[in-house]
Amino acid sequence: MRVLVTGGAGFIGSHVVEALIGAGHEVRVLDALLPCVHPSGAPTFSGDPGFEFVHGDVRDAQAVDDALRGVSAVCHLAAMVGLGVDFNDAPLYAGCNDLGTAVLLAAMARAGLDRLVLASSMVVYGEGRYSCTGSSGTGSSGTGSSGTGHGPAATPPPRLAADLDAGRFEPRCPRCGEPLAPELVPEDAPLEPRNVYADTKLAQEHLSASWARSTGGQAVALRYHNVYGPGMPRDTPYAGVASFFRSSLEAGRAPRVFEDGAQRRDFVHVRDVADATAAALEAVAGPGVHGGRGTLRAYNVGSGTPRTVGQLASVLADACGGPDPVITGEYRLGDVRHITASSERIWRELGWRASVPFAAGIAEFAAAPAGRAAFAGQAARASAGVAGVLFQISYATRRTGLDLNKRPHGQ
Numbered sequence: 001m002r003v004l005v006t007g008g009a010g011f012i013g014s015h016v017v018e019a020l021i022g023a024g025h026e027v028r029v030l031d032a033l034l035p036c037v038h039p040s041g042a043p044t045f046s047g048d049p050g051f052e053f054v055h056g057d058v059r060d061a062q063a064v065d066d067a068l069r070g071v072s073a074v075c076h077l078a079a080m081v082g083l084g085v086d087f088n089d090a091p092l093y094a095g096c097n098d099l100g101t102a103v104l105l106a107a108m109a110r111a112g113l114d115r116l117v118l119a120s121s122m123v124v125y126g127e128g129r130y131s132c133t134g135s136s137g138t139g140s141s142g143t144g145s146s147g148t149g150h151g152p153a154a155t156p157p158p159r160l161a162a163d164l165d166a167g168r169f170e171p172r173c174p175r176c177g178e179p180l181a182p183e184l185v186p187e188d189a190p191l192e193p194r195n196v197y198a199d200t201k202l203a204q205e206h207l208s209a210s211w212a213r214s215t216g217g218q219a220v221a222l223r224y225h226n227v228y229g230p231g232m233p234r235d236t237p238y239a240g241v242a243s244f245f246r247s248s249l250e251a252g253r254a255p256r257v258f259e260d261g262a263q264r265r266d267f268v269h270v271r272d273v274a275d276a277t278a279a280a281l282e283a284v285a286g287p288g289v290h291g292g293r294g295t296l297r298a299y300n301v302g303s304g305t306p307r308t309v310g311q312l313a314s315v316l317a318d319a320c321g322g323p324d325p326v327i328t329g330e331y332r333l334g335d336v337r338h339i340t341a342s343s344e345r346i347w348r349e350l351g352w353r354a355s356v357p358f359a360a361g362i363a364e365f366a367a368a369p370a371g372r373a374a375f376a377g378q379a380a381r382a383s384a385g386v387a388g389v390l391f392q393i394s395y396a397t398r399r400t401g402l403d404l405n406k407r408p409h410g411q
Contacts, residue, residue: 007078114217134178195334229270261310302341
C-alpha cells in the first residue's frame with residue numbers, strides 16, 4: 001500500500017516512515033521543513049532513501065492534491081508541537097495544525113480517500129484523571145468513614161498562579177480541599193485542553209471526526225503521550241522536556257526540574273510510537289476499528305507505567321554521567337500537573353503494547369545524536385529488502401500568502 005506521511009521528516013514522523021517501510025509499504029513524505037521545526041535545515045537524504053520526498057506544506061491545497069495522487073491512506077503527523085514561546089505563537093499553531101488539517105481532509109474528500117491515522121496528543125485531556133482519598137470525605141457509601149474521600153473527581157479547574165507561587169502544585173478536591181490522587185486516563189475521559197497547542201490538537205480530532213462522518217471514511221486518533229528517543233529535536237522552544245534535560249547535561253549543566261519534580265507523565269519511546277502508528281494504519285486499511293466507517297476512534301499511546309519528571313531527569317543524568325538535577329520550583333502556567341495514560345484499549349483492539357524498557361530507552365537516547373542527522377542512514381537501512389525503488393522528488397513550496405520560512409521570535 002502507498003501511504004502519505006505528512007510531517008514525515010520530523011522526529012516522530014521519520015520513525016513512522018521507517019516502520020512503514022519495514023512493514024513493506026511504499027511511503028511518500030510531505031513536509032514543509034519549517035525552520036522553527038528544522039532549525040538545522042533540510043535533512044540530507046541518501047541517494048536512495050526508500051521513499052518519495054515532497055517538499056510542500058499541508059496548508060497548500062495544490063501541493064496536498066498532488067501529494068495524494070496514487071495514495072491509499074494517510075498518516076497525518078505534520079504539526080507544531082510544545083508550548084512554544086508565548087501566545088504570539090497562536091496563529092502559527094492554528095495555521096499549521098488546524099488549517100493544515102482542514103486543507104488535507106478536504107483534499108482527501110476530493111480524492112475519495114477514506115483511511116486516516118491522525119497523530120493527536122494526551123494534551124487534549126488537560127489535567128488527567130483524579131480521585132479524592134482525603135480524610136474529610138464521606139466515601140462512596142455515604143457512611144462518613146474517615147479516609148475514604150469523595151471517590152472519582154471531576155476534572156479539576158486550572159491551577160492558579162497564586163497556588164503555584166506558594167508551592168501548592170497538586171490539584172485539590174473542590175469539595176474538601178484535600179490533594180487529589182492521580183489515576184490513569186482512559187480515552188473516554190473528559191477533554192479539556194489548557195493551552196494553545198492542546199486546543200489545536202483537539203480541533204484536529206474534531207475536524208477528522210467531521211470528515212469521517214461526511215465521507216464515510218474511518219479515522220484513528222492516536223493520543224501520543226510523552227515521546228522521547230533518538231532524533232528528538234533540541235535547543236528549540238518546541239522541543240520536549242527530555243530534550244531540554246539532555247541539552248543541559250551535554251553542556252555540563254544540571255537539568256532544571258520545574259515545580260517539585262513530582263509531576264507524573266507517561267514517557268514512551270519513539271519506536272514504540274511508530275509501531276503503534278503502523279498498527280493503526282493496518283487496522284483502518286484492513287478490518288477497521290471499533291465503531292466502523294464514518295467514525296473516529298481514539299487510542300492512548302503510552303508505556304502504561306507512570307513516572308515523574310524528576311525521575312526522568314535523574315535517570316537521564318545517570319545515563320549521561322552528568323550532574324544531578326536541580327529542583328527549581330519554577331512553573332509554566334499552561335502546564336498540567338499529572339497526565340498518565342491507560343493504553344489498554346489499543347492493546348485489546350489493535351494488539352499493540354509498548355516494548356522498549358524505560359532504562360534502556362533512556363540510555364539509547366542519551367548516547368544518540370540529536371536532531372535528524374541520522375535520518376538518512378535510518379531510512380536507507382529501513383529500505384533494504386523493500387521491493388521496488390521509489391524515486392525521490394522535490395516539490396517547491398508554493399506561495400500561499402504565508403511566509404513559510406519565517407522563524408517565530410528569532411528562533
